[in-house]
Amino acid sequence: MTTADRDGFDEFVAARSAALSRTAYLLTGDHHLAQDLLQAALMQAVKHWRRIHTSPEAYVRRAMYHQNISWWRRRRITETSLLSYDGAVPAPDTDLRLTLDQALARLTPKQRTVLVLRFYEDLTEVETARALGLSTSTVKSTTRQSLARLRTLAPELAELIGADA
Incomplete structure (x- = not known):
């Protein structure tokens, strides 16, 4: 180099x-x-x-x-303890962030990754499928299943997730 x-x-x-x-x-x-x-x-x-x-x-x-x-x-999939946080200064929406982190930790790694790429990285379904080597229909169904699971795990996130997402 x-x-x-x-x-x-x-x-x-x-x-x-x-x-x-x-x-x-x-x-x-x-x-x-x-x-x-x-x-x-x-x-x-x-x-x-x-x-x-x-x-x-x-x-x-x-x-x-x-x-x-x-x-x-x-x-093997393991849950991440909240004790792993590094003590950073909490954001104003700490409760919401912790609830979301706990709910995401209970998803499968595949579900979590699809949601991160779709909603944090703001990739389209096609881009997410390409990045993960999956079909677009798999990304769509995984997104739908993941959001439904989040609604079950943390009903208080319903407004954030949306009723029809």
Whole structure:
């Protein structure tokens, strides 16, 4: 890797790591796993920097999605304890955020990932399907099932989720 390539990579990481870290947390539900997920994706990105330097964020996000899928296939699903929070200053909607975090933690990793891509990353159904290697109909049905499960797990989120979403 040339010095210019290294500088470009370092600039990318400095500029986008906070946003990528938030997505990684939403995908995993765990701060430590999120750090590992982002680190793994960035390791892949640095190896392919010459090829991806024009759109590295898309590459890193896709790498995170795929790595997260690989992880769910290899490990048993466990709930994340609220004790894993790092003590950050709570946001004004702390109760709502904690309720949502608890409900998301009880979804399957696939359901959680689809919801993160659709509603946090604001990807279309087609883009989500492409990113996860699923069919569009699978994304649609998983989204519908996930939202129904959230309504059951946390009825207080009904206004946030919407009645017909």
